[in-house]
Amino acid sequence: MKNSFDEKILEEANDWLNANQKVVLATVIQTWGSSPRKVGSRMIVNETGDFSGSVSGGCVESAVVRECIGLIKDNKPCKKIEFKVSNESAWEVGLACGGEIAVYLEQIS
Amino acid sequence: MKHSQLKEIIKKKASKIEFAIITNLENGLSEIYEPGKSLSKEFEIHKEQINNFFKLKKNGVIENTEIFIETYIRPIKVIIVGAVHIAQYLVDFAKSLNFEISIIDPRGYFASEQRFPDMKIINKWPDEAFKEIETNENSALIALTHDPKIDDPALQHALNKKFYYIGALGSKKTHENRCQRLKDAGFNSDQINSIHGPIGIKLGGRSAPEIALSVIAQLVSETYKK
Numbered sequence: 001m002k003n004s005f006d007e008k009i010l011e012e013a014n015d016w017l018n019a020n021q022k023v024v025l026a027t028v029i030q031t032w033g034s035s036p037r038k039v040g041s042r043m044i045v046n047e048t049g050d051f052s053g054s055v056s057g058g059c060v061e062s063a064v065v066r067e068c069i070g071l072i073k074d075n076k077p078c079k080k081i082e083f084k085v086s087n088e089s090a091w092e093v094g095l096a097c098g099g100e101i102a103v104y105l106e107q108i109s
Numbered sequence: 110m111k112h113s114q115l116k117e118i119i120k121k122k123a124s125k126i127e128f129a130i131i132t133n134l135e136n137g138l139s140e141i142y143e144p145g146k147s148l149s150k151e152f153e154i155h156k157e158q159i160n161n162f163f164k165l166k167k168n169g170v171i172e173n174t175e176i177f178i179e180t181y182i183r184p185i186k187v188i189i190v191g192a193v194h195i196a197q198y199l200v201d202f203a204k205s206l207n208f209e210i211s212i213i214d215p216r217g218y219f220a221s222e223q224r225f226p227d228m229k230i231i232n233k234w235p236d237e238a239f240k241e242i243e244t245n246e247n248s249a250l251i252a253l254t255h256d257p258k259i260d261d262p263a264l265q266h267a268l269n270k271k272f273y274y275i276g277a278l279g280s281k282k283t284h285e286n287r288c289q290r291l292k293d294a295g296f297n298s299d300q301i302n303s304i305h306g307p308i309g310i311k312l313g314g315r316s317a318p319e320i321a322l323s324v325i326a327q328l329v330s331e332t333y334k335k
Contacts, residue, residue, distance in 0.1 A: 038168075
């Protein structure tokens with residue numbers, strides 16, 4: 001049952017593309033410590049910032065959406081981003097759970 | 110990733126083929142890997158590691174490289190015997206899990222397409238129905254009719270094929286009688302004790318969706334114990 005394709009995110013990405021939206025696919029590629037979602041977890045984002053799926057328990061999704069919109073604007077094919085433990089004294093994005101994750105973003109064209 | 114590749118992945122998923130997606134994280138190139146098929150030069154040099162990830166059904170980045178592999182695993186076959194009210198909710202819950210459900214019920218008025226739209230329903234007695242489904246130790250059985258005529262042959266098939274999960278609906282008394290019949294049919298106590306009966310984890314609910322939830326919870330839990 002360790003199947004990361006079971007959330008139908010890829011199917012949803014296809015629907016969005018068929019509706020002429022620009023789509024960036026975000027995939028968890030590495031995790032360290034107690035990260036909430038396993039490797040292979042996915043999320044999709046379109047040019048207006050609508051998103052579906054998840055790469056964490058809600059900790060870093062807003063930053064991922066921002067990065068994905070940036071990728072579309074700059075018309076870049078892909079990018080790798082890492083998120084580390086959040087600093088509780090600052091209002092920055094991070095993983096409150098204490099884990100670290102690497103997320104790979106790629107435009108579907 | 111190209112849109113055409115995404116479509117191909119979705120197609121492979123739908124036809125239940127085992128494959129992997131290999132991505133070069135530096136330049137964004139990706140390919141679909143299937144055992145026995147050759148890869149492009151760029152990925153061919155990592156073939157051994159790719160094969161290892163694939164065999165272990167693992168996702169991850171190959172050490173000291175920028176190559177990411179994601180393997181697709183076939184869904185688990187779950188056979189429901191009895192196209193009853195509980196089965197309708199089981200089908201709903203299983204939609205968001207990695208289970209491929211078939212329903213067996215020889216009673217046509219239960220096993221109608223109107224009650225189970227888009228489902229594989231086999232309107233035959235279990236002995237005949239199982240000829241149409243390939244099963245093994247990775248299969249699961251949920252027997253819901255509590256009618257010995259229908260449930261028992263299915264349970265016997267599941268025990269013989271060593272299904273990893275076998276659950277049977279019915280009260281303690283019904284289950285005791287069922288165990289006795291299986292004993293009389295020559296099954297040993299280890300085999301009989303492997304049947305989850307009364308089925309499901311203890312939630313306390315008695316409604317059809319509540320029972321379905323308790324059954325699916327037990328099935329998921331046993332799946333992770335495999």
